[in-house]
Amino acid sequence: MTALLEVNHLTKQFGKDSKALTDVSFSVQEGEFVSIIGPSGAGKSTLLRCINRMIDATGGEIRFQDLQVMDLKKKELKQVRTKIGMIFQHYNLVNRLSVIENTLHGKLGTKSTLAGVLGYYSKEEKQQAVQILNVLGLNEMIYKRADQLSGGQKQRVGIARALIQNPRMLLCDEPIASLDPNSAKVIMDHLKKVSTTMGITVVVNLHQVDVAIKYSDRIIGINKGQVVYNGSAKGLTSEDIQRIYGSEAEDLIFDIGGIHAG
Numbered sequence: 064m065t066a067l068l069e070v071n072h073l074t075k076q077f078g079k080d081s082k083a084l085t086d087v088s089f090s091v092q093e094g095e096f097v098s099i100i101g102p103s104g105a106g107k108s109t110l111l112r113c114i115n116r117m118i119d120a121t122g123g124e125i126r127f128q129d130l131q132v133m134d135l136k137k138k139e140l141k142q143v144r145t146k147i148g149m150i151f152q153h154y155n156l157v158n159r160l161s162v163i164e165n166t167l168h169g170k171l172g173t174k175s176t177l178a179g180v181l182g183y184y185s186k187e188e189k190q191q192a193v194q195i196l197n198v199l200g201l202n203e204m205i206y207k208r209a210d211q212l213s214g215g216q217k218q219r220v221g222i223a224r225a226l227i228q229n230p231r232m233l234l235c236d237e238p239i240a241s242l243d244p245n246s247a248k249v250i251m252d253h254l255k256k257v258s259t260t261m262g263i264t265v266v267v268n269l270h271q272v273d274v275a276i277k278y279s280d281r282i283i284g285i286n287k288g289q290v291v292y293n294g295s296a297k298g299l300t301s302e303d304i305q306r307i308y309g310s311e312a313e314d315l316i317f318d319i320g321g322i323h324a325g
């Protein structure tokens with residue numbers, strides 16, 4: 064089986080001394096649900112940003128659907144980005160626009176600048192937006208302005224905007240870090256559903272180890288820019304958590320046996 068995403072020996076250096084990623088290698092199979100965990104500053108966001116070239120890595124290789132992402136020119140990169148949906152901690156919605164307009168923004172990557180600026184969307188595109196919003200339980204909110212929504216609702220719009228691109232993969236950067244536990248559960252359940260029912264590969268940065276264990280097929284643990292765990296969610300032990308989180312681990316090793324049992 065060939066991997067959908069392959070990251071090989073990736074490094075990212077900010078300035079002279081600050082190495083955010085060192086020799087990071089892993090692959091993600093089609094349809095997998097993978098969580099990336101690690102302490103604050105470990106390099107999780109930097110890694111996701113390098114994958115879709117929001118920032119450029121310093122060295123190494125990123126292969127997505129057998130394309131060398133780091134070598135792509137502007138036009139090819141735009142095409143690849145339509146296959147990689149991005150979900151952000153702070154949603155990145157346009158507040159003054161409606162839910163459906165924000166959702167349709169996910170189509171901008173496939174349009175000419177002029178069509179995008181003028182907000183030209185076909186009937187089919189609008190129907191697809193409505194259908195996705197229905198699946199996400201936002202049918203009553205379609206014409207509401209984004210700034211009238213709760214955090215959890217905003218994040219569901221974030222997911223809708225990513226899904227309307229017809230992506231192969233979602234990269235989610237701390238999608239639940241600003242949400243209360245109930246809303247966080249709703250978002251994680253939706254992401255899981257996207258993975259299991261639509262076959263879309265999900266890679267998600269998380270702070271919460273228990274959430275990562277509950278939802279993921281595989282966990283990648285990062286400490287100081289290096290991969291220190293890459294294995295099944297079930298196989299993650301207290302020692303692994305110690306290795307990933309260092310001195311912060313004590314607060315996290317609550318009852319790992321209990322989590323695995325749940």
Ligand SMILES: Nc1ncnc2c1ncn2[C@@H]1O[C@H](COP(=O)(O)OP(=O)(O)OP(=O)(O)O)[C@@H](O)[C@H]1O
Pocket residue numbers: 077078081082083101102103104105106107108109110
């Ligand atoms: N634009 C930047 N310029 C300089 N250093 C940066 C920049 N972005 C990130 N860094 C540094 O790179 C390292 C990794 O940061 P990153 O945000 O990727 O970590 P993270 O694991 O996502 O942390 P958090 O969980 O707090 O978001 C940190 O030391 C950070 O200070």
